[in-house]
Structure formats: structure tokens, C-alpha cells
Amino acid sequence: MTRLVPHEPPGAGLADRFGRVATDLRVSLTDKCNLRCTYCMPAEGLDWLPNPALLTDAEVVRLIDVAVHRLGVTDVRFxxxxxxxxxxxxxxxxxxxxxxxxxxxxxxxNGIGLARLAAPLAEAGLDRVNVSLDTTDPARFKAITRRDRHADVVAGLAASADAGLLPVKMNAVLLRGINDDEAVPLLDFALTHGYELRFIEQMPLDAGHTWRREEMITGEEILAALRTRYTLEPDPSTRGGAPAETWVVDGGPVKVGVIASVSSPFCGACDRTRLTADGAVRSCLFSQDETDLRGALRAGATDEELADLWRKAMWAKPAGHGIDDPKFLQPARPMSAIGG
Incomplete structure (x- = not known):
């Protein structure tokens, strides 16, 4: 990637010094979760943000409005x-x-409660869902998440399809020695039900900071496992800023994706900006720095002043996440507090 000469960000859009422009906004609505996945948080949970620290519904909508109308955002993921x-x-x-x-x-x-909410969300205007499901086995699900809710997730996937939230996508993380034999069964399940499966490499975003690269199932390992059952060909369509590299399964039209954030980073094409539940802008999932919009908003900042703060935050975005750098440090916030 060619480094551009640093200067003040341009007056429109969320550009950075490396020629990227963020158009995809990830909005975290809460740091709370009703699962306790072993690769994400401890069994007892975490110290949740106090309610006054969270953006109100109106504040969330206002910041999304700023992002859309002043900063060129076209996609919002909750x-x-x-x-x-x-x-x-x-x-x-x-x-x-x-x-x-x-x-x-x-x-x-995570799909819990989606069976009840899929239709109302579709009616309200939601376009699509990604549902996390790491195993087809209810007992393994309970071991990974510390909750016996596998059936609820499966029901949520089905309700999403029935509500027209298409394509319904599944996200799966394979864990060495736990569910690393489930690449094929998960794809079997997705194909049977018409869902699009995305495997995600485990990333260093756990609350306990216990992630070890050598324990991670890599994208290449996932593809090798899938090829024991299926024929995979590279997807000829343009990837753009999409995090998943996709493969055509058995001649198509079905595709499977692998998000190899660690072993094959796609930082050079990243088009994402993030807003935490307490109103901080993060230019990168692994950023050590945040820009507080909540304080400015509650102090009476105008939409243009908020947009300017956001532009400056994204202008400072690093070239990459730096996981391979010996000096890399995990973010202080875990994934549950940052937002996916």
C-alpha cells in the first residue's frame, strides 16, 4: 500500500491516509451478551457498561444519520x-x-430471540442477518457457549429465512481440539437449509487475552477440510472490501466464505468504521485509540462538528491491524465491548 503524504482529511467522506474510504459502519448497541462463549468471555461475564454510558436510541439514530448524510456511509451493521x-x-x-x-x-x-424478532425486524426495514453458530451438535454448543440454547439459534435461522432476511448467513469459528472436525458438517447444514456459511479465524479479541496464534485454525486448514468432501473453486466475482474470500461449492451457485483476518489480512481494502455502544469511534477493530463522539454530542455539538471529529478519527487509521508485529498488543476492550 502506498503511503500518502499526511495532511488534514478532506471535507467529505471517511478517507484515510492510505487511500481507503469507509462506507460500512458497524454499530454496537450493547456490550451485554446472553452467551458466555469460551473464546470471548469468562463464565461469569464481564463488567457491563452502566446504562447512562450507553448511547440512547435517539443518539444512535442521530450518529447514523450523520454518517449517512455527511460522511458517505452506505451500509450499517448492528x-x-x-x-x-x-x-x-x-x-x-x-x-x-x-x-x-x-x-x-x-x-x-447469536440468534437467541431471533425466532420472535425476525419478522418484526424485517417489517421495520432490516435487510439481512448474520447468525453465529459454531457447531451442529447441541452438546458441543453448550460446552462452547456455556448455555443450552442450540435449538433457539436453529429456530432463529429458520425464522430469518421465513421473514425474507435473505441471504441468511451463518458465521462459524473453529476451535482446535473442540470443534475443528466440523467444517464439513457445518457446510452440510448450511447447504441443506439454504444458508450462506462464513468461517472466521479466531482473533485476538478475547477478554482474558489468552489467544495464541498456534492454536488458531487457519483459513487454509478450513479449506483443506472442506475439500475432503466438496470441490471448491475461487469465486470469480469481485471481492472489494468484503472480509470473506468466497469459494464456489461444487460448481455453484452456492458459495462458502473464509474470513482469514489473521493469516491473510485484508486491511488494504478495509472499508469499515466502528461505533461502540458508548459512542466511541474506532478506526480499526484492533485499534488502541478511540474518539469520543458521545461527549461531544451531549455537549451540544452540531452534526457537522460530529462529522469532523469522525473524519479526523478515520484519517488516523493505521495501515493494518499489526497482529504480526512483535509489538502487537490486544485492544483493552474485548470483542463483546467493541462490536463485530
């Missing part, structure tokens, strides 16, 4: 924690859908 725990989620979706030139809206969820 994340958490677990976004279905946000009481005002449906009305937030409805309000964003009512914005002129409304963005495409997606939701990343």
Missing part, C-alpha cells in the same frame, strides 16, 4: 455484545429505514 438484547432495536431499525437515502441494514447476532 452488532453487540448481543444486539437483540437492545430493547429499542426494532425502533432503531425503523428510524434508520426512514432516513432519506437510507443505508442497507444488517444484523450480526
Amino acid at each position: 452488532t453487540g455484545g448481543e444486539p437483540l438484547l437492545r430493547r429499542g432495536l426494532t425502533e432503531i431499525v425503523r428510524a434508520v429505514a426512514a432516513l432519506p437515502g437510507r443505508p442497507r441494514m444488517m444484523l450480526t447476532t
Whole structure:
């Protein structure tokens, strides 16, 4: 990537010094979660943000409005924690859908409660969902998440398809010695039900900072496992800023994706900006720095002043996440507090 000469960010859009422009906004609506996945947080959970620290529903919508109308954002993904725990989620979706030139809206969820909420969210204007499911085995699900809710997730996937939140995508993380034999069964399940599967390499974003690269199942290992059953060909369509490299399964039209954030980073094409549940802009998932928008918003900042703060935050975005750098440090916040 060619480094550009640093100067003040341009007056429009979320450009950075390396020629990238962020158009995809990830909005965390809560840091709370109703699962306790072993690779994410401890069994007892974490110290959740106090309610006054969280953006209100109106503040969330206002910042999305700023992002869309002043900064060129075209896609909004609601994340958490677990976004279905946000009481005002449906009305937030409805309000964003009512914005002129409304963005495409997606939701990343663990699926618990989705069976009840899929239809109302679709009616409110949600376009699509990504549902996390790391195993087809209910007993393994309980071991990984410390909760016996496998059936709820499966029901949530089905309800999403019935509600027209298409394509329904599944996200799966393979863990060495736990579910690393499930690449093929997970794809079998996805193909049977018409879902699009995305495998994600485990990233150094756990609350306990216990991640070890040598324990991670790599994208190449996942592809090798899938090829024991399926024929995979590179997807000829343009990847753009999409995090997943996709492969055509058995001649198509079905595709499977691998998000190899660690072993094959795609930072050079990154088009994402992130807003935490307490109103901080993060230019990168692994950033050590944040820019507080909540404080400025509550102090009476105008939309243009908020946009300017956001532009400056993204202008400082690093060239890459730096996981391979010997000096790399995990972010102080875990994934559940940052948002996916």
C-alpha cells in the first residue's frame, strides 16, 4: 500500500491516509451478551457498561444519520455484545429505514430471540442477518457457549429465512481440539437449509487475552477440510472490501466464505468504521485509540462538528491491524465491548 503524504482529511467522506474510504459502519448497541462463549468471555461475564454510558436510541439514530448524510456511509451493521438484547432495536431499525437515502441494514447476532424478532425486524426495514453458530451438535454448543440454547439459534435461522432476511448467513469459528472436525458438517447444514456459511479465524479479541496464534485454525486448514468432501473453486466475482474470500461449492451457485483476518489480512481494502455502544469511534477493530463522539454530542455539538471529529478519527487509521508485529498488543476492550 502506498503511503500518502499526511495532511488534514478532506471535507467529505471517511478517507484515510492510505487511500481507503469507509462506507460500512458497524454499530454496537450493547456490550451485554446472553452467551458466555469460551473464546470471548469468562463464565461469569464481564463488567457491563452502566446504562447512562450507553448511547440512547435517539443518539444512535442521530450518529447514523450523520454518517449517512455527511460522511458517505452506505451500509450499517448492528452488532453487540448481543444486539437483540437492545430493547429499542426494532425502533432503531425503523428510524434508520426512514432516513432519506437510507443505508442497507444488517444484523450480526447469536440468534437467541431471533425466532420472535425476525419478522418484526424485517417489517421495520432490516435487510439481512448474520447468525453465529459454531457447531451442529447441541452438546458441543453448550460446552462452547456455556448455555443450552442450540435449538433457539436453529429456530432463529429458520425464522430469518421465513421473514425474507435473505441471504441468511451463518458465521462459524473453529476451535482446535473442540470443534475443528466440523467444517464439513457445518457446510452440510448450511447447504441443506439454504444458508450462506462464513468461517472466521479466531482473533485476538478475547477478554482474558489468552489467544495464541498456534492454536488458531487457519483459513487454509478450513479449506483443506472442506475439500475432503466438496470441490471448491475461487469465486470469480469481485471481492472489494468484503472480509470473506468466497469459494464456489461444487460448481455453484452456492458459495462458502473464509474470513482469514489473521493469516491473510485484508486491511488494504478495509472499508469499515466502528461505533461502540458508548459512542466511541474506532478506526480499526484492533485499534488502541478511540474518539469520543458521545461527549461531544451531549455537549451540544452540531452534526457537522460530529462529522469532523469522525473524519479526523478515520484519517488516523493505521495501515493494518499489526497482529504480526512483535509489538502487537490486544485492544483493552474485548470483542463483546467493541462490536463485530
